[in-house]
Structure formats: C-alpha cells, structure tokens
Amino acid sequence: MTTPNTQTRAIAVHNLEFSYPDGRPALRGVDLCIDAGEKIAILGPNGAGKSTLLLHLNGLLHGGGGVTVLGREVREGDKRGLQEIRALVGVVFQDPDDQLFSPSVYDDVAFGPVYMGLPDDEIEARVSEALAQVGLEGYEDRMPFHLSGGEKKRAAIATVLSMRPQILALDEPSAGLDPRARRGLIRLLDALDQTILVTTHDMHMVKEIFPRSIIMDGGKVVADAPTNQILADQTLLESHGLELP
Numbered sequence: 001m002t003t004p005n006t007q008t009r010a011i012a013v014h015n016l017e018f019s020y021p022d023g024r025p026a027l028r029g030v031d032l033c034i035d036a037g038e039k040i041a042i043l044g045p046n047g048a049g050k051s052t053l054l055l056h057l058n059g060l061l062h063g064g065g066g067v068t069v070l071g072r073e074v075r076e077g078d079k080r081g082l083q084e085i086r087a088l089v090g091v092v093f094q095d096p097d098d099q100l101f102s103p104s105v106y107d108d109v110a111f112g113p114v115y116m117g118l119p120d121d122e123i124e125a126r127v128s129e130a131l132a133q134v135g136l137e138g139y140e141d142r143m144p145f146h147l148s149g150g151e152k153k154r155a156a157i158a159t160v161l162s163m164r165p166q167i168l169a170l171d172e173p174s175a176g177l178d179p180r181a182r183r184g185l186i187r188l189l190d191a192l193d194q195t196i197l198v199t200t201h202d203m204h205m206v207k208e209i210f211p212r213s214i215i216m217d218g219g220k221v222v223a224d225a226p227t228n229q230i231l232a233d234q235t236l237l238e239s240h241g242l243e244l245p
Contacts, residue, residue: 010036010167010195011057011069018052018063018219026052027063028219036070036166039189039196041210041227043203045241049219050199051094054169057197058082058089070166087116090160094172096152100144105136105155108144112163130162134188150181154188167195174202203245207231215240 013032019025027049034040042050055061057069062076069085093099102108109130113123131137134154139147144155153173160168173189174182182205189196190209200206206213206227213230215223217240223230230236234244 009068009070010034010038011197012066013053013056013068014066016053016056016063016065016067018049018056018061026219027056029065030216030219030221032214032221032224034195034197036195037193038212039210040198041206041213042197042199042216043201043206043213043230043240043242044216044222048216048240050216051171052219053216054091054171054197054199057167057169058086058091060091087112087163088165089167089169090163090165092156092160092168092170092173094175096149096156097145099156099159100152103143104140105131105142105144105147105158106140108155109158109162112159116163126162126164127158130158133161133192134158135184148181150177150184153177153181153185157188165194168192168197170196170198172199172201174200174205201242203231203243207245215242217241 011034013030016027016030018027030053044050052061056063056067059074059082067074069088072081072085074085075081100108102111106127109127110123113126131139134157136151136154136158144152147155174185177185186205186208210227213227214221215230222240223236231244237244
C-alpha cells in the first residue's frame with residue numbers, strides 16, 4: 001500500500017503498530033485513509049484492535065508508525081500539538097461513566113471549553129449548543145449518575161461536541177441501549193456533519209448510516225469497502241466473527 005497523502009486527508013494512518021505492556025500486539029501495521037465528512041464503521045471481533053486504533057487518533061495512545069489528523073502529526077510528548085489534536089478529534093468511550101465525572105451535566109459538558117480557556121459566555125453558548133444537538137436541553141442541572149443509559153450516552157457525546165471537533169470517534173456507542181435509546185442515537189449520528197468513525201457490533205446501525213465499513217481482525221485491516229459490498233459477503237463476515245443484520 002502506498003503511503004497516505006497526509007495533506008489531503010481528515011485522517012491518515014500509516015503502518016501503525018502497538019503492543020500492550022505485556023508484549024501482546026494490538027495493532028500490526030494498520031494503514032488507513034479517511035476523507036473529511038466520511039462516516040465509517042469499524043467492525044471486527046473483540047480483541048481485533050478497533051478501540052486501540054481509536055485511542056491513537058487523538059494521542060491517548062502512541063505506537064510505532066504514523067498518525068496524521070488534518071495535516072497535523074500526532075506526536076508523543078508534543079503537549080501543545082496534542083492539545084490541538086484533541087480539540088479536532090473527539091473520542092467518546094464505550095462506557096459513558098468514564099466520561100461523566102462532574103456534579104452536573106453542565107459541568108461535564110463545559111469541561112472541555114473551560115480547559116480550552118474560553119470566556120464564560122462562549123462556554124455557556126457551547127454547552128447550550130451541544131446539549132441541543134443531543135436532545136438534552138434543560139438537563140444542565142441534572143446529576144449524570146441519575147441519567148438513563150441512553151441519556152448518559154448522549155451526555156457523553158455532548159461533552160465532546162462542546163469542543164466543536166471536526167472528527168468524532170465513538171467506541172461501541174449503541175452497546176447496552178434499549179431500542180428507543182438506540183434509535184435516538186442513530187438519528188443523532190446520522191444528523192451530525194462531522195467526520196465520524198464508530199466501532200460497533202450493531203450491524204443494523206452500520207447498514208443504516210455508514211456508507212463505508214472497515215473490518216479489523218488480529219490487529220490488521222482485513223477489508224475496507226462500501227458497506228453494501230461488505231454486508232453482501234457472508235463468507236467474509238463469518239470468517240471474522242460478524243453476523244448479517
């Protein structure tokens with residue numbers, strides 16, 4: 001595979017390698033190019049390296065190889081550069097309780113803008129805008145641990161949207177949601193205009209809103225094609241632990 005043209009991509013990943021502290025490899029030479037505005041599903045069995053890949057996109061993890069975001073190289077130890085990258089790439093963890101830690105929804109959603117050093121009126125505007133985007137207007141004073149599972153997921157997404165990122169990376173966003181909350185999440189992701197990457201086992205959601213799908217297995221990208229082509233290949237899906245929707 002040729003080296004990605006890092007100047008024209010939202011995300012360019014080249015020969016990315018990563019091993020856990022015990023020496024077990026998680027990523028084995030991942031190459032990936034994503035254009036601005038694409039919505040991409042990352043599929044594969046547990047342990048395939050999907051979540052590990054997402055955490056490299058804004059420098060929460062660092063491996064060998066290269067990761068470039070909107071022309072900026074993600075470099076370990078580059079404090080100022082990583083701050084810029086993390087404003088561009090919002091990562092939403094699988095468990096919203098890992099992202100919600102403040103006494104109120106407002107404080108959680110305001111955390112990023114406060115960290116960015118924005119003035120109070122701008123922080124308030126961003127919080128209101130982010131909560132409106134996820135349908136949680138009026139939740140500012142609610143305690144996060146009193147929210148339902150679906151509300152927590154939406155609040156976690158709002159904590160990222162308040163940073164106004166150009167790229168969203170969500171890890172298993174529909175996991176554990178009831179049908180109504182899942183449907184609301186699908187409508188939300190479909191309406192957002194950012195570049196979106198989602199790791200998921202929810203093949204119905206993949207079919208509905210993600211035009212491109214990538215399959216990872218064993219720390220490698222084993223397929224990258226239009227979603228309708230991926231879902232039409234039953235042998236490919238079954239060989240990587242995936243089921244047809």
